[in-house]
Amino acid sequence: MIIEVKDVSKAYGEKKVLDGFNLNIEDEHSYIITGGHGAGKTTLLRLVLGLEKPDSGKVGLLGDYKYPYINAGVVFQEDRLCEGFSAVTNCAMVSKKVFKQTVREELLKLLPEDKVDIPVKNLSSAERRLVCIARACCIPSDVLVMDEPFKGLTPSEKEKAISFIRDKQGSGSLVIASEDTTGLDFGRIITL
Numbered sequence: 001m002i003i004e005v006k007d008v009s010k011a012y013g014e015k016k017v018l019d020g021f022n023l024n025i026e027d028e029h030s031y032i033i034t035g036g037h038g039a040g041k042t043t044l045l046r047l048v049l050g051l052e053k054p055d056s057g058k059v060g061l062l063g064d065y066k067y068p069y070i071n072a073g074v075v076f077q078e079d080r081l082c083e084g085f086s087a088v089t090n091c092a093m094v095s096k097k098v099f100k101q102t103v104r105e106e107l108l109k110l111l112p113e114d115k116v117d118i119p120v121k122n123l124s125s126a127e128r129r130l131v132c133i134a135r136a137c138c139i140p141s142d143v144l145v146m147d148e149p150f151k152g153l154t155p156s157e158k159e160k161a162i163s164f165i166r167d168k169q170g171s172g173s174l175v176i177a178s179e180d181t182t183g184l185d186f187g188r189i190i191t192l
Helices: 041-048 087-092 100-107 125-138 155-169
Strands: 002-012 015-026 030-034 056-062 072-075 143-147 173-177 188-191
Touching: 002 041, 015 041, 015 056, 015 173, 030 041, 041 143, 041 173, 072 125, 087 100, 087 125, 100 125, 125 143, 125 155, 143 155, 155 173
Parallel strands: 030 173, 030 188, 072 143, 143 173
Antiparallel strands: 002 015, 002 056
């Protein structure tokens, strides 16, 4: 599968965020979208996911597909967790194809055992980020799309999270938006 971003432009009022931007996102490849605050990283991810439409240009799928959309595991900039539910429940609720026991095993690769069954509102911001990463990776998907997934993580937590994500990527594609590209040299760096 290829996600084609072709001649895409997007503005918010007078501020042009993307101008004639092109990118092909292919299976088995990793893309690191970087740039300063306000460079258009989040906008690009939202366009790829179909959450926003470009002002001009197009975002489309190339290939022989049954469906006109992609299945994506997503980490947003904000956590978007159900506060009163545990990490296990937050991850299991994203798909009927995901089982709690499988989710628990995956979460234990990122979190201590005493953290997976308590409400996520009782977790630290870094632990919550790790739950978001696990949740995105639990979804059967064509692509993993992550917006600042390592925000607030220590270097060792980030290293563990990167290893986890790379393992879960499989043959799909991975798109990470991050101002800090430390440890992300496995992907193609695209600066906005």
